[in-house]
Amino acid sequence: MEFEGRAALALLGRVRYGRLALTRGALPYIAVARHVVTDDSVLIRTDRSWGVDGTVVAYQADDLEAGWAVQFLGTARAFHPSTAQQALFGTDRQNDTSREPGHVYVRLDPRVHHRNDLASAW
Template identity: 45%
Template sequence: MSTDDLRAIELLTRVRYGRVATSMRAMPFVAPARHIVADDRVVLRMHRGMGYHQACSGSVVAYGADNFHSGGPDLWAVQFTGTANMVRPTEDQLELFGPGPHHVDGEPFEPVYMRLTPQFATVHILEYGTEPAAAASEDGNGRRHNRHAA
């Protein structure tokens, strides 16, 4: 794996949810998914009731996640592209996923799992310019961190 791929995997471990994208009946869609990283692969958990797993299984998909909700000064987004395949997670993987929601779109949650073997990984880092001293803070290493509203 390249340094960028390893960085993308490391960042992905910092958040729990992302979005999977592919097409179904020639129409693009984006759906929420819970993820874990296992053996340098991304394992996704989705709700069977949406039916999106059928379009994803055996197809090339994109999976993206970010920390935009954090409001922190260091914002990033990662995207992985690769083939998704249905899998049965191990007990250890199920433990990493944790409990699922009780309902999705009003239906009882029924999980399905897919493994994405990333063939391409992209990392986007959002860096902001220097603000006036009142909006900046300094960390213990003498680096300035700025807060901005998007």
């Protein structure tokens, strides 16, 4: 991954939640999800599989106070996280997006990324 992609991943690593953009029944859908960044991948935990395994999805997160937003596109792959990977997500259930004890984990290896400087948008 080139420098700009790594810089975008570094920004993503500063926040805990983002939005997973996918399709349901050929219609667009946005799901809030928890994420961590590791090894040039975005690991996403959500409460449903949404049928995204093997499909192209987008993931977006931002820090409006700091003035940035990042977006990633790639193929989502369902996976079973190791204990170490689960620990990266933490155990704090406050503001978690999952209401059930079980989670679905998805790995996104971004192929396209984009960073928005929100200050220039105003």
